[in-house]
Amino acid sequence: MSILVVGSVAYDGIETPFGKVDRILGGSATFISITASYFTQPMHLVGVVGNDFADEDLQRFNDRNIDLEGLQIDKSGKTFFWQGRYHYDLNNRDTLDTQLNVFERFDPIIPNSYKNPRIVCLGNIAPALQSKVLDQVNDPELVILDTMNFWIEGAREDLMKTLNRVDVLIINDSEARELSGEPNLVRAADAIRKMGPKTLIIKKGEHGALLFTNSSIFSAPAYPMVDIFDPTGAGDTFLGGFAGWLGRSGDFSDDNFRRAVIYGSAMASFCVEKFGPNRLFDLTPTEIADRYTEFRALSAIPLQSENSF
Amino acid sequence: MSILVVGSVAYDGIETPFGKVDRILGGSATFISITASYFTQPMHLVGVVGNDFADEDLQRFNDRNIDLEGLQIDKSGKTFFWQGRYHYDLNNRDTLDTQLNVFERFDPIIPNSYKNPRIVCLGNIAPALQSKVLDQVNDPELVILDTMNFWIEGAREDLMKTLNRVDVLIINDSEARELSGEPNLVRAADAIRKMGPKTLIIKKGEHGALLFTNSSIFSAPAYPMVDIFDPTGAGDTFLGGFAGWLGRSGDFSDDNFRRAVIYGSAMASFCVEKFGPNRLFDLTPTEIADRYTEFRALSAIPLQSENSF
Numbered sequence: 001m002s003i004l005v006v007g008s009v010a011y012d013g014i015e016t017p018f019g020k021v022d023r024i025l026g027g028s029a030t031f032i033s034i035t036a037s038y039f040t041q042p043m044h045l046v047g048v049v050g051n052d053f054a055d056e057d058l059q060r061f062n063d064r065n066i067d068l069e070g071l072q073i074d075k076s077g078k079t080f081f082w083q084g085r086y087h088y089d090l091n092n093r094d095t096l097d098t099q100l101n102v103f104e105r106f107d108p109i110i111p112n113s114y115k116n117p118r119i120v121c122l123g124n125i126a127p128a129l130q131s132k133v134l135d136q137v138n139d140p141e142l143v144i145l146d147t148m149n150f151w152i153e154g155a156r157e158d159l160m161k162t163l164n165r166v167d168v169l170i171i172n173d174s175e176a177r178e179l180s181g182e183p184n185l186v187r188a189a190d191a192i193r194k195m196g197p198k199t200l201i202i203k204k205g206e207h208g209a210l211l212f213t214n215s216s217i218f219s220a221p222a223y224p225m226v227d228i229f230d231p232t233g234a235g236d237t238f239l240g241g242f243a244g245w246l247g248r249s250g251d252f253s254d255d256n257f258r259r260a261v262i263y264g265s266a267m268a269s270f271c272v273e274k275f276g277p278n279r280l281f282d283l284t285p286t287e288i289a290d291r292y293t294e295f296r297a298l299s300a301i302p303l304q305s306e307n308s309f
Numbered sequence: 310m311s312i313l314v315v316g317s318v319a320y321d322g323i324e325t326p327f328g329k330v331d332r333i334l335g336g337s338a339t340f341i342s343i344t345a346s347y348f349t350q351p352m353h354l355v356g357v358v359g360n361d362f363a364d365e366d367l368q369r370f371n372d373r374n375i376d377l378e379g380l381q382i383d384k385s386g387k388t389f390f391w392q393g394r395y396h397y398d399l400n401n402r403d404t405l406d407t408q409l410n411v412f413e414r415f416d417p418i419i420p421n422s423y424k425n426p427r428i429v430c431l432g433n434i435a436p437a438l439q440s441k442v443l444d445q446v447n448d449p450e451l452v453i454l455d456t457m458n459f460w461i462e463g464a465r466e467d468l469m470k471t472l473n474r475v476d477v478l479i480i481n482d483s484e485a486r487e488l489s490g491e492p493n494l495v496r497a498a499d500a501i502r503k504m505g506p507k508t509l510i511i512k513k514g515e516h517g518a519l520l521f522t523n524s525s526i527f528s529a530p531a532y533p534m535v536d537i538f539d540p541t542g543a544g545d546t547f548l549g550g551f552a553g554w555l556g557r558s559g560d561f562s563d564d565n566f567r568r569a570v571i572y573g574s575a576m577a578s579f580c581v582e583k584f585g586p587n588r589l590f591d592l593t594p595t596e597i598a599d600r601y602t603e604f605r606a607l608s609a610i611p612l613q614s615e616n617s618f
Contacts, residue, residue, distance in 0.1 A: 186534065208516070256611070256614070259614065301604060309601075
């Protein structure tokens with residue numbers, strides 16, 4: 001099932017308590033498309049890079065069979081660069097440098113060959129640009145959107161318009177509280193689902209994720225990590241695994257959304273094992289299947305026994 | 310299966326964003342024994358109350374078939390009194406008043422008829438007193454202990470001695486980090502299990518709980534609550550449900566510990582629906598069974614489907 005991925009393609013400089021890398025491939029569209037490429041094809045990417053983008057990084061996308069027709073190469077400037085440092089607990093980070101470069105003028109143009117995607121993944125970019133993507137595609141079956149506090153605070157009106165056109169919203173708990181104005185997550189979810197997205201995923205970091213659909217609430221566990229090496233891109237990787245599984249299975253039932261949340265969680269648990277997207281280039285199908293099984297075992301509640309009420 | 314419960318019996322003054330009560334039955338031994346009484350009998354309570362303890366509160370224990378032979382009535386003073394106010398998010402509270410009263414001189418004496426308990430529940434009291442309880446009983450099959458930051462900081466040496474005699478420790482995430490000196494909960498659990506308790510439960514409030522045993526890690530979901538009326542006693546109620554189920558089933562396997570965590574969570578989710586222990590006096594077996602089923606549904610991950618890896 002074809003997936004269209006729109007978002008940033010970037011270089012990141014990352015410092016964690018465990019190491020440092022000056023410049024590594026990053027960006028939401030990168031993590032989403034690389035991850036989803038394990039699940040389904042074709043994978044269509046739309047983004048922009050600058051004159052400094054390395055051939056070997058283009059090759060990394062090619063190696064994963066990601067269609068780059070929609071990747072604009074803007075020779076007038078450099079690629080979006082972000083530099084950050086994670087604190088000891090890895091839940092907080094300081095942004096040390098942000099150079100938007102060619103991303104500042106990013107205008108997503110959807111090539112003709114991309115115009116009939118079954119699933120659209122809108123990575124975290126300005127809500128007005130996310131709407132512009134939707135204007136250019138023909139009746140996708142499922143639109144999945146990521147956003148962040150920056151847009152909730154600074155572009156709420158645009159965001160509300162976009163949300164109304166979206167099937168699945170994936171945000172974290174603080175974003176859900178801010179977007180809804182509700183501290184209680186169950187109430188927050190009710191309020192957000194009235195804004196448009198009938199399916200809502202609230203990510204809670206080390207505490208797993210909640211999936212809200214018409215029929216139920218699903219509480220997904222987090223994988224108990226001893227060593228989180230680098231959290232960069234974990235949220236985008238979650239989206240990639242979620243969308244990838246839905247594209248692979250073609251099943252948009254509530255039960256299958258639960259599976260998709262677990263595949264997203266499984267892929268995110270791989271992502272954090274190495275710097276940037278590095279772990280996402282050498283995965284095997286068996287590793288992915290095994291991690292899915294581990295998640296099931298982690299949260300399996302036995303049936304009641306003979307002494308039950 | 311007989312259960313011995315040792316802890317505080319108190320009066321609480323509670324203010325939440327939803328209401329206020331000047332004086333209501335409380336204390337760890339109260340919540341634990343009342344909750345466990347739904348699961349198994351006999352239930353033996355050891356604690357102390359003062360000259361102000363009301364007959365109707367004694368009757369509430371009697372109505373739940375809780376044996377009060379070990380409840381000391383110290384006429385020389387008043388019952389332990391705690392007063393607190395919860396913040397809007399209910400995760401934090403201010404203690405407004407603490408009057409230890411007769412609890413300050415509490416010396417747990419185990420009546421002869423209590424000396425062969427199958428399960429011992431040591432509520433949150435001084436670790437030296439918890440050890441003193443263990444000195445007086447004959448080979449219980451399972452010892453379950455609760456503690457708190459106050460003892461981790463102020464009575465670490467005593468606590469370490471007690472921990473070495475315990476099978477199951479139930480604490481929250483910040484206490485686990487403080488006790489072990491490890492920010493990562495998986496590492497913290499490893500360190501704590503080396504201190505004695507082979508089974509460790511780390512409660513994470515609105516994020517559920519983690520169960521660490523020799524064979525596995527279990528991630529238990531939290532019940533998505535729209536209305537938490539009063540969190541007082543929820544942790545003790547968890548312990549009561551956990552111990553109660555183990556006493557009812559007589560099965561100390563890792564799989565059954567998982568069930569016990571869910572029964573504990575289910576009972577805690579009832580506790581918070583009304584002030585103090587009030588909700589714990591009018592439960593039905595069907596309500597308990599239904600909530601167990603709801604927890605299973607909440608975290609059920611479907612098997613992989615035909616499109617799986």
